[in-house]
Amino acid sequence: MSVAIAGVASRRRGERDWLTTAVIALALLTVPLWLPWVGGYTALASHVLVMGLVAMALNFLLGFTGVMSFGHAAYFGLGAYGTGLTLRYVSDSTMLALLAGILLGGIAGTVLGALIARRRGVYFAMVTIAFGQIFYYIAYSWNDFTGGYDGLRGFSRQPLQIGPLVIDIQNNGTLFYYFVLTVFAVSVALMAFILASPFGRTLLAIRENQRRARFLGIPVDRHIWLSFSISCFFAGTAGALYALLNNFADPTALHYSLSGEIVIMVVMGGMRAFWGPLVGAAVFVVLQDYVSSMTVNWMSFIGLMFVAVVLFFPRGLLGILRRRREA
Amino acid sequence: MEVTIPPATGRGALINRRTLIKTGAALGALQLAAPNLISARGEAPIKLGWIDPLTGVLSILAVTEVEGAKLAVEQINAKGGVLGRQLQLLVEDSANDVGTGVQKAHKLIERDQVDAIFADVNSAIAYAVEGVTSDKKIFHIVPGGHTDPITGKDCKWNVFRICNTTAMDAAAITQTLVSKFGKKFFFITPDYAYGHTLQENFIKRLKALGGTYEADMLPINTADFSASLIKARAYKPNVLLNNMGGLAQIDCMKQFTQFGMQKDMALGGALFELESVLSLPPDAQTGWWDMEWWWDQPGVPHVAEFVAAVKKATGKPASARHWFGYVAIHSFRIAAEKAKSLEAIKLTRALENEVLPPEVALQPGNIAYRAGDHELMAGIFTGEVHPPKGDPANVFTVAAVVPGEQAAGTVEDTGCHMTYPS
Numbered sequence: 001m002s003v004a005i006a007g008v009a010s011r012r013r014g015e016r017d018w019l020t021t022a023v024i025a026l027a028l029l030t031v032p033l034w035l036p037w038v039g040g041y042t043a044l045a046s047h048v049l050v051m052g053l054v055a056m057a058l059n060f061l062l063g064f065t066g067v068m069s070f071g072h073a074a075y076f077g078l079g080a081y082g083t084g085l086t087l088r089y090v091s092d093s094t095m096l097a098l099l100a101g102i103l104l105g106g107i108a109g110t111v112l113g114a115l116i117a118r119r120r121g122v123y124f125a126m127v128t129i130a131f132g133q134i135f136y137y138i139a140y141s142w143n144d145f146t147g148g149y150d151g152l153r154g155f156s157r158q159p160l161q162i163g164p165l166v167i168d169i170q171n172n173g174t175l176f177y178y179f180v181l182t183v184f185a186v187s188v189a190l191m192a193f194i195l196a197s198p199f200g201r202t203l204l205a206i207r208e209n210q211r212r213a214r215f216l217g218i219p220v221d222r223h224i225w226l227s228f229s230i231s232c233f234f235a236g237t238a239g240a241l242y243a244l245l246n247n248f249a250d251p252t253a254l255h256y257s258l259s260g261e262i263v264i265m266v267v268m269g270g271m272r273a274f275w276g277p278l279v280g281a282a283v284f285v286v287l288q289d290y291v292s293s294m295t296v297n298w299m300s301f302i303g304l305m306f307v308a309v310v311l312f313f314p315r316g317l318l319g320i321l322r323r324r325r326e327a
Numbered sequence: 328m329e330v331t332i333p334p335a336t337g338r339g340a341l342i343n344r345r346t347l348i349k350t351g352a353a354l355g356a357l358q359l360a361a362p363n364l365i366s367a368r369g370e371a372p373i374k375l376g377w378i379d380p381l382t383g384v385l386s387i388l389a390v391t392e393v394e395g396a397k398l399a400v401e402q403i404n405a406k407g408g409v410l411g412r413q414l415q416l417l418v419e420d421s422a423n424d425v426g427t428g429v430q431k432a433h434k435l436i437e438r439d440q441v442d443a444i445f446a447d448v449n450s451a452i453a454y455a456v457e458g459v460t461s462d463k464k465i466f467h468i469v470p471g472g473h474t475d476p477i478t479g480k481d482c483k484w485n486v487f488r489i490c491n492t493t494a495m496d497a498a499a500i501t502q503t504l505v506s507k508f509g510k511k512f513f514f515i516t517p518d519y520a521y522g523h524t525l526q527e528n529f530i531k532r533l534k535a536l537g538g539t540y541e542a543d544m545l546p547i548n549t550a551d552f553s554a555s556l557i558k559a560r561a562y563k564p565n566v567l568l569n570n571m572g573g574l575a576q577i578d579c580m581k582q583f584t585q586f587g588m589q590k591d592m593a594l595g596g597a598l599f600e601l602e603s604v605l606s607l608p609p610d611a612q613t614g615w616w617d618m619e620w621w622w623d624q625p626g627v628p629h630v631a632e633f634v635a636a637v638k639k640a641t642g643k644p645a646s647a648r649h650w651f652g653y654v655a656i657h658s659f660r661i662a663a664e665k666a667k668s669l670e671a672i673k674l675t676r677a678l679e680n681e682v683l684p685p686e687v688a689l690q691p692g693n694i695a696y697r698a699g700d701h702e703l704m705a706g707i708f709t710g711e712v713h714p715p716k717g718d719p720a721n722v723f724t725v726a727a728v729v730p731g732e733q734a735a736g737t738v739e740d741t742g743c744h745m746t747y748p749s
Contacts, residue, residue: 041438047430140518140546149519149547150451151425153458173437246433247462248455250425289434292420296381 042173046180050241055265055277057234063271065227066207070125071132075232077254079105079239084249087155105236110229117225136254151250270316372415376435378446383423384548385573389448395652428452432459442669450474450521466671470651474520478702480742487701495734496597497528499707508593509565510538516570518544552579568596584611601646609714618708620647629686644720657687699738704731
C-alpha cells in the first residue's frame with residue numbers, strides 16, 4: 001500500500017518536473033518575442049543564460065554533492081580567457097574557441113580538484129578561493145598576453161559555418177542568443193543526465209551523509225573530485241560564452257567577488273532545485289541591470305534582497321514554490 | 328458564552344507576516360518599474376548614453392563629469408534642444424569595472440537605442456567600450472579617459488576624446504619638474520592602461536633629459552602605500568610622481584605627508600584634479616602638476632558665467648571634469664547641428680577640425696578636434712598646487728598654458744591611422 005502511494009507521489013513529482021522544464025523551455029525559446037515588452041534586450045537574456053549556467057555548474061557541486069566552492073569564478077574566467085586567447089592568437093573559429101575555453105576551465109578544475117578534493121568544510125572553501133586568486137593575479141599581471149587589468153580585447157566572435165550555411169552570430173544579437181541557448185540546453189541536458197545516473201545518485205548520497213556513504217564503500221574523495229571537475233567543465237562553458245557575448249575578457253571574471261555573486265545566485269534561486277540557480281541568476285542579473293540605472297546604491301538593494309531571501313525564504317525562490325505545492 | 332481568541336500564529340489575522348512581506352516587495356517592485364505614461368508627449372527625445380564609474384575609487388571624478396553633462400543638457404533643452412528635439416541623458420554606473428562598463432554599453436545601445444555614447448573616466452573602460460561602439464557604429468565621445476591608444480594606435484573613426492592623452496600631460500610638465508627639482512624621479516603608478524602609458528611617456532621624456540628613475544606599479548584601488556613610500560624614501564629621488572587617480576591618489580598624498588616625506592623630496596605629476604586637492608588637508612596640497620582646465624581665468628570670455636552656473640547647479644567650484652562633461656554634450660550638439668543629422672559618420676565628419684565656440688572652449692586660443700586622431704587640442708594648465716588663498720577653491724596657481732598641439736606632437740607620433748567605413 002505504502003509502496004503504491006510512494007509510486008504515485010513519485011510519478012506526480014516527475015510530471016511536475018517535466019511541466020517546470022517545459023515552462024522554462026518555452027519562456028527561453030520565446031525570449032525575443034516578449035523581452036522588449038518588459039524593457040529587456042537580447043544581450044541581457046544572453047547574460048542571464050551565461051550566469052544561469054555557471055550558477056547551475058556550481059550547484060552541481062554545492063546543491064547535489066554538498067561541497068561549497070568559493071572559487072568557481074576562476075574556472076569561469078579561465079573559460080573566458082581560453083576562448084578570447086584562441087580567437088585572438090590562434091584561429092577565428094568560434095567553435096574552436098568555445099571548445100578551447102571549455103577545456104581550459106575544465107582541465108584546470110580537474111587538475112586542481114585532485115589537490116582540493118581531500119579537504120573538507122571551510123578548508124575546501126579556502127583552498128578554492130586561494131587557487132582562484134592565483135589565476136586572477138596571473139591574468140592581472142601578464143599584461144602582454146592577457147591585457148592585464150584592462151582586459152583582453154582585439155577578438156570578436158565569428159559567424160558559424162555549417163556546410164554551405166552561414167549563421168551570422170557576429171552581427172545578429174538574436175541569432176547569438178539562440179546560439180547561447182543551444183549551448184546552454186546541451187549543457188543542462190548533460191547535467192540532468194549525469195544527475196539521474198547512478199553516479200548522480202551517489203553524489204546525492206554523499207551530500208546527505210558522507211560518513212554513511214563511505215561505510216557503504218563509496219569512494220567519496222574520488223566522487224567529490226569528479227563532481228568538482230564536471231562542475232568546472234560547465235563553469236568553463238559559461239565563461240567561454242561570456243567572452244563571446246562581450247567580445248572581451250577581464251580579470252574580474254576570475255575574481256573571488258564574482259565567486260561570491262555566483263553563490264548568491266544559487267542560494268537566492270534555491271540550491272535543492274535543479275532550475276533554482278537559473279532563477280537566482282535571472283533575478284540577480286535583471287535586478288542589477290535595472291536598479292543600477294536608477295541609483296548608485298544598487299549594491300545595497302542586491303544585498304538587502306539576498307538578506308531577505310536568506311532570512312525569510314531559506315530554500316530559495318524556487319524552494320518557496322515547491323513547498324507551496326507540497327503543502 | 329463563547330469567546331473567540333485570535334490565533335497566536337497570526338494565520339487568522341487580516342494581514343499576516345508573509346502578506347506584509349509580499350506587499351512590501353510588490354510595492355518596492357512598482358517603484359522600480361519604468362513609468363510609461365509620458366511617452367507620447369511631442370517628438371521623441373534624442374537619447375544620449377553616459378557611462379561613468381559612479382561607484383568605486385574614481386567616483387569623485389565621475390560624479391562631477393556627469394554634473395557638467397547635466398548642466399549642458401539643461402541649457403541646451405532650455406534653448407529648444409538639438410534639431411528641434413530635447414536631449415535625454417541616460418546615465419549608467421560602470422562601477423569602475425571593465426566588464427560592467429561593456430555590459431552597460433550593450434544595454435544603452437541595444438535597449439535604449441541611444442544616438443551617442445559618452446564613456447568613461449576609467450581609461451580601461453573607455454578603451455573597452457570603444458570596441459563596442461565601433462562594432463555597432465555608434466558616435467562615441469571619451470570625456471575623461473586618458474590612455475593614449477584611444478586616439479593613438481587603436482583610434483576609431485567614430486571616437487573623439489576631450490581630455491588630454493598621457494603623452495600630452497607628460498610633455499607639458501616633465502621639463503618643469505626637471506628644471507625646478509632635478510632629474511631623479513620615483514613613480515607610483517596605477518597598473519592599468521592609463522598608468523602604463525603615462526609612466527612610459529614620463530620615462531621617455533625623462534631619459535631624453537638624461538634623468539634616472541625607479542617605479543612601483545600598484546593596483547588601481549590601492550589604499551595602503553606604505554611599502555611604496557618606504558621604497559621611495561630609500562631611493563632618495565628629487566621628485567615623487569604620484570600618478571594614481573581619484574581616491575587612491577588622495578590616500579597616497581595623505582600617507583606621503585603623514586610620513587613627513589615632503590621635507591625630503593618634491594611632489595608632482597601629470598594630474599592632480601581639483602576634486603582631489605580639495606579632499607586633502609592643507610599640508611598635502613602641494614607640488615607641481617597639470618590641470619586640464621582651470622576655473623580662474625581672468626579676462627577669458629564666458630568662464631565666469633560657466634563657473635557661476637556650475638556653482639548654482641551643484642554648489643561646487645567648477646573643475647576640469649565639469650568642463651569635460653559640458654564640452655562633451657556641446658560637442659554632440661555642435662556636430663548634430665552642423666551635420667543636420669544624427670548619423671554617426673555625418674556627426675564624425677562635422678566635428679573634425681571644428682573649432683569650439685568661446686562659450687564652450689572656455690580658455691584662450693582656438694581649440695578643435697584634430698581630424699587625424701580626433702583628439703581635442705585643448706591647452707594644458709601647468710602650475711603649483713598650494714593651500715587655499717582667499718577663495719577656498721583657489722588652490723592652484725597657473726604658471727603656463729601649454730597649447731595642445733605643442734604637447735601632442737604630430738598625428739604620426741600618435742600612431743593613429745584613421746579608416747572610415749566605405
